Amino acid sequence: MAKIPHRLYLTEDQMPKQWYNLRADMKELPDPMLNPATLQPAKEEDLYPVFCKALAHQELDDKTRYVDIPDEVQEMYKVYRPSPLIRAYNLEKALGTPAKIYYKFEGNNTSGSHKLNSAIAQAYYAKEEGLTSLTTETGAGQWGTALAEACAYFHLPLTVYMVKVSYEQKPFRKAIIHTFGADVIPSPSNTTEAGRKILAADPNNSGSLGTAISEAVEKAVTTDGCRYVLGSVLNQVLLHQSIIGLESKIAMEMLDEYPDIVIGCAGGGSNLGGLIAPFMQDKLTGKADPRFIAVEPASCPSLTRGKYAYDFCDTGKITPMAKMYTLGCEFKPSPNHAGGLRYHGMSPILSKLYHDGCMETVAVEQTKVFEAATMFAKIETILPAPESAHAIRVAVDEALKCKETGEAKTILFGLTGTGYFDMTAYTAYNEGKMTDYIPTDADLQVGFDKLPKLPGIQE
Secondary structure: OOOOOOEEOOOHHHOOOEEEOHHHHOOOOOOOOEOOOOOOEOOHHHHOOOOOHHHHHHHHOOOOOEEEOOHHHHHHHOOOOOOOEEEOHHHHHHHOOOOEEEEEEOOOOOOOEOOHHHHHHHHHHHHHHOOOEEEEEEOOOHHHHHHHHHHHHOOOOEEEEEEHHHHHHOHHHHHHHHHOOOEEEEEOOOOOHHHHHHHHHOOOOOOOHHHHHHHHHHHHHOOOOEEEOOOOOOHHHHHHHHHHHHHHHHHHHHOOOOOOEEEEEOOOOHHHHHHHHHHHHHHHOOOOOOEEEEEEEOOOOHHHHOEEEEEEOOOOOOOOEEEEEEOOOOOOOOOOOOOOOOOOEOOHHHHHHHHOOOOEEEEEOHHHHHHHHHHHHHHHOOOEOHHHHHHHHHHHHHHHHHHHHOOOOEEEEEEOEEOOOOHHHHHHHHOOOOOOOOOOHHHHHHHHOOOOOEOOOEO
């Protein structure tokens, strides 16, 4: 049998022409999003003030299994897709493992991450509807960069609210966002009521994704012709990101391979949800039974230590409420948190799958994450994004377990992007200045105590 190539690229003709909607095959759907004014399940029209109409429809569509990818989106995808499936031969050799390790690399674009897959789609639908501007939030900066690139392509003005601590730690992310013509504002800011309220209570607030979402949503609903777009968590985003898993599955079938374990980093859930989608379909329909492992930071442990409850998606409590694993919408990661994945909650789809026992989860400390990242860079020659390095950490751990047992399992993980804009964090690790922070139960209880009290729904 011929040796499997290091890198496998599909042709443009092999690239999926449809996204896959995982909800269509879930035996039990996630609980519905709630309108905070009525506490009733949100209707499509309830979302129109925030999202463009096509995306509002995708958000609530639980039945359409496959959604056509618009031609204009496909054309921009072809600039950087299909992305490669890579066999980590050097890593396997260094670990001395019988496991076969593959990774899907999503860093082959200017934004440097998988985020562009949804950014292009969301900008396209906004342009098609005739909207004149967009707003969003960004944590580590990957989403803001990707959306700025997509909005430049479709000639849409964009305002990005960037978590203040990341804004200060990652100046080159700001530079790229500005290069694509978007505005970027450190959050919390004095440009919105939500931001001013938070700063009044805590002038030194370092920010959170929940706060940045509040500011972006407020900007959208108070600006004519403007809508808000989100880079993770939402159903529509996981739909767009399914192209990652669909391409992965096609490539593995070409190699006569199938993963025993699928591993992805988990912040809000976009990369993980996209990667596992077609393989989870096989599990839900009884065709196969792979393991799925969500890897999150120990300093922001929504799945491993959060509550499965209805919560607001933003700190300002102006968005609809979603049933998800959450640390509370007012949770703010420690300022020493350098590895991304900073959101207080987890995708409702992934939360439901985890709650129903379809998926495992692991929380890892950031020094161990960066240990894996630097090892991977030396061995595989790609400097990984800190977010991706969470998946690398657990892929290495699983491969070492195979070394102990002698099992030749096939491992697939998502390499969501590159870490070239994260050198402040890498420098802190290399100089021995990086520290770990794990919130105490008392720390987390503060957020849990502020979860919405919903009579008859959630006490």
